[in-house]
Amino acid sequence: MQLVIRLDRAAPPGHTPVCEAAARAVVRLVADERCRPGGSWGGEVTRWLAGRIRKHARRAKGAAWERVQELPGVTVNHAGAQVRAVVPTSLDAVPHQLAKLQLQGLDLADEPTARHSAIDAEPAGPVVVSITPEPVLSTGKAAAAAGHAAQIAWMTMPDDRRAVWAAAGFAVRVEHPAAERWRSLRARAQVTVTDAGLTDVQPGTVTALARWS
Numbered sequence: 604m605q606l607v608i609r610l611d612r613a614a615p616p617g618h619t620p621v622c623e624a625a626a627r628a629v630v631r632l633v634a635d636e637r638c639r640p641g642g643s644w645g646g647e648v649t650r651w652l653a654g655r656i657r658k659h660a661r662r663a664k665g666a667a668w669e670r671v672q673e674l675p676g677v678t679v680n681h682a683g684a685q686v687r688a689v690v691p692t693s694l695d696a697v698p699h700q701l702a703k704l705q706l707q708g709l710d711l712a713d714e715p716t717a718r719h720s721a722i723d724a725e726p727a728g729p730v731v732v733s734i735t736p737e738p739v740l741s742t743g744k745a746a747a748a749a750g751h752a753a754q755i756a757w758m759t760m761p762d763d764r765r766a767v768w769a770a771a772g773f774a775v776r777v778e779h780p781a782a783e784r785w786r787s788l789r790a791r792a793q794v795t796v797t798d799a800g801l802t803d804v805q806p807g808t809v810t811a812l813a814r815w816s
Contacts, residue, residue, distance in 0.1 A: 604629065604651065605692075605701050606708065606746060607671045609685035611664040615782055618742045619718050619777050620710040624681040625660065625746035626753035626775040632677040633754055634769060644675060644690045651691035653801070658750055660743035661704035663767040682717070686746065703807035707802070709743040722778040724814040727767050729774035730756050733792070733812040740810060744803050748796055748811035749777055755794045756777050756813040764815055779782035788812050 606625050609616070616624075637644040663671050668685075672678065675812065676689035702771035724731040732752045734745050753775050757765065768774075780788060789795065800806025 620684035629750035
């Protein structure tokens with residue numbers, strides 16, 4: 604799955620809003636009725652789920668961003684960030700609108716009020732995604748990890764909680780815990796994302812967690 608982050612230099616989005624928008628876009632895509640068997644996206648998504656679930660975060664601006672909107676997928680606007688999750692393809696079939704978009708090296712700053720070190724999950728509230736404090740992840744890597752955590756949350760949470768989350772528009776909050784809190788969260792998180800080590804981090808690195816109660 605390709606995640607495309609809109610990056611206009613005049614008003615770049617914040618790191619945390621991008622992660623939250625990416626997570627929300629991923630879940631909105633996989634929950635879309637077009638992804639069900641027989642739906643127009645069903646075949647692609649079923650094949651993707653049956654294999655290694657990978658996500659690439661790219662960036663686009665101007666006309667390139669507009670061209671990305673032509674591709675099947677879901678765009679989320681959130682707190683100044685815009686992210687489009689594109690229906691998955693095989694790596695050798697990435698659409699030309701995406702193939703030349705830069706993959707790595709995106710590091711965005713946050714407004715002080717956007718970055719929280721501790722957020723409590725509530726039974727009927729947003730899903731909370733925690734991003735590892737070590738190693739420090741780039742914005743693209745963190746956005747992909749947040750999207751992965753939110754997707755696994757959607758796939759594994761009870762049906763009644765999933766319905767509540769859907770009714771709230773799949774709201775996600777991202778926290779950046781300190782090392783001590785991270786260790787505590789790992790012991791009780793309902794979702795753990797372990798990276799395969801194909802890009803920025805070592806294989807087996809836990810990059811994100813998710814909780815919904």
